[in-house]
Amino acid sequence: MGVKSLLSKPFAAWVHARQKGWMERPAQAQQQIFHQIMKKAANTAFGKDHYFKDIQSHKDFVQAVPVRDYEGLRPYFDRLKKGEKDVLWPGLPLYFAKTSGTTSGTKYIPITKDSIPNHINSARNALLNYIHETGKAQFLDGKLIFLSGSPVLEQVAGINTGRLSGIVNHHVPGYLRTNQLPSYQTNCLEDWETKLDAIIDETLGQQMTLISGIPPWVQMYFDKIMARTGQHIKDVFPDFNLFVYGGVNFAPYRAKLLESIGRKIDSIETFPASEGFFAYQNQQEDPGLLLMADSGIFYEFIPAEEYHQPNPRRLTLAEVKTGVNYALIINSNAGLWGYSIGDTVKFTSLFPHKLVVSGRLKHFISAFGEHVIAEEVEGALQDAMAEFREVAVTEFTVAPYVSQNAGASYHEWLIAFDTPPHDPDRFAKALNWHLRRRNSYYDDLIAGNILANLKITPLPPDAFQRYMKGQGKLGGQNKVPRLSNDRHLAEGLLEVAR
Template sequence: MSLKALGAKIFAKRIRKKINKWASDPVGTQERVFRDLIKTAQNTAFGQDHDFRNIKTYADFAKQVPIRDYEALRPYVDRVVEGESDILWPGKPLYFAKTSGTTSGAKYIPLTKASMPTHINAARNAILCYIEESGKAGFVDGKMIFLQGSPELSEKNGVKLGRLSGIVAHYVPQYLQKNRMPSWETNCIEDWEQKVEAIVEETIDQNMSIISGIPPWVQMYFERLQQRTNKTIGELFKGFELFIYGGVNFEPYRKTFENLIGRKVAGIELYPASEGFFAFQDRQDEKGMLLQLDSGMFYEFVKADEFFDENPRRLTIGEVETGVNYVMLVSTSAGLWAYNIGDTVMFTNTNPYRVVVSGRIKHFISAFGEHVIGKEVDQALREGVEEVGAMINDFTVAPQVNPEDNELPYHEWFIEFKELPKDIDALALAIDKSLRNQNTYYDDLIEGKILKTLKITVVPNEGFKNYMKSIGKLGGQNKLPRLSNDRNIADALSVMIDK
């Protein structure tokens, strides 16, 4: 065993002990984080506007600080972007993580001196927890690749600006620099297809042990390697031991990845976002990701089916239950306050607190009152594929409200297959059955002949890649929405399919 591997095992035990300490006292940990946040930000413009000096309890905070999304917080963010200090958090941020907004255009999420280490430490700790649990550390001597956005940063009023994954690339520790791939020059390539080809060239003959990225883009990388070598990824990279992923639900991709890799590889799921690194998978045999309660973030939760009420009840960590769909709010050491990140989560465990991402509060289908969410379509597709047999590359779902020929309305599933099922109609029925079992509203609409059984539209090979490319969102952190309550994506895909 190398010194690096031995050191990793020792460090892993120390970090696991620290995690266990705060995880065993979730309410106390969150109370401490809450007090620190309020005290630190009391003299900021936001703190003064919301009378932080007189906030003594969480009830005070909930009364004085309303729930906000980016658009509602934007007047404060715009002042930070213009170069003002002490607006949302003391001083100026170190970076702005630039993301794409649907209604707000470009969004600038501040990253501060206090918040930046929480992103880095969580990613590191995810790997250390795997080492502590498995006892394996030899892979730290192999090559590691993190498929990410360009690390080249611009500047806005004295603050560096870039994609989160590109910013994080500047924080790879010195002891991993020799293991890290691709090269800096390749990482800076903006065109995603050119970048993947360059990464293939650099890695094809390397001892890759850790591979990380958003599943659809890692899939593209794996497929290019397979095309070049006619080997499975497991055969090509004999030391490949750990696949780290996040950004989208991996389940719809699982069978395709198992086929591409050709053997079992351990996986770690992450829940990172520009607003914070919220959770990571800390146990291989546990469902869900450990919520990071000691990382400068105070969490609130609102039941998803109450979120659009006039005064929805806000819950803290000690009040949540397993199996309930919650909208997650965060207040952070980057200066976000009661901030709606847009995600919905479900707790799989409350001892310790583990979550799965169930969808987006804006990404759902309820054109007919069915309230279908991301978790339900992911599970329905997985069960349908298992029953009928198929492999998929990607998919999205939209309502068809006004079908032709006086048909009943239906949900239209756009699916790009890696391996077509023998019977498309049988797959549609299997998916529909699973969705009806999960969602009583949808079942009632089918039973009452308000909706008809879903339809599958086959998307040609690389159809989703071409669509994402057409809207300038190919690669990096960009993700295809699983669900839409309108037909903007569906209509664009239909035009491309008909050409």
């Protein structure tokens, strides 16, 4: 055992002890954060506009601060981009995290001196928690790869600006710098395919122990390695034993990734975003993600079915229940107030408060009133693949097909199969049945002949990669929507396939 892995164990035990403290009293931890961030932001422009000094309780806060998305807070963000101080949080942000928005164009999310520890320490603690739980720390003595965006930062009003993964790259602890791959020069390459080839050049022959990234882009990395070497990943990197991922549901990719690796390995799921690092998997046998209740963010939860109502309930962590879809709202020491990040979550347990990401508020199909969400299509596909074990999926999305003829409309599943089903018709029927089982409205529409059974359109394995490349979104933190209420993405994919 090396020095790094040896020293990590007492540090991991200390982090776990601190974590246990707030896990047992999450409501109190949240109350403390609420009062801390309200007090510190009271003299900001936003705090004055919303009478923070008069707010004594969460009920007062709900009356004073409406729920907004990026567009709703854009006037304040625009003031920050002009270099104005004390707008949303005291002083100026330390960084702007650039992220793509569907309606807002490029978004600039502030990260402050007070909020950067949330991003850095949460990622660190996810690894330390794993070490404490499993006793496995040897991965710290090998090479660690983080498939991420470029760390090159530009200046906006004198504020360092770039992709979140690139910003975080500047905060990798010094004791891990010598372990980190790819090199800084390679990481700065903007073209994803060129960068991937350079990463492979640097990593082949190295003692890779940890690989981190969004599953579809990690799969692309694995595919290129296997094409170059003719070997499974376990033979190329025999010491690779920990996969860290986030950004998308791992389930649809799991079978192919494990097949590419050639053996089972441990994994840690995380829930990071430009707006904050919210949760991570703290137990190998439990897929639920532990909510970071003591990390500078005060959370609110709106029942998803109430989100678009005039006055939806805004619940605190003390009021949530398991099994309910909630829109996640955050208030943080980054200066985000009543901010809807667009994700929906569902708690799997309370004390500790663990959740899964169930979908996106804007990603659903309700062309016929069915309101099918990402969690349902992902779950249906996972169940169908469990029945048809030969099937391996590279990527997929779902869109409505609206016909003028009664009973002829349907959901179109565009699936890039790595290994297609032996019997496509039976697989489609199984998939349709599992979706009907998960969504009663969809079931009623099928039973009433309003909708026809779903149809699968198989696409070439690289169709999604070619589409994303054409959109300038290949690699990095970019993700393909699981489903959409129109056919824009579907038609783009079909055009690529043609």
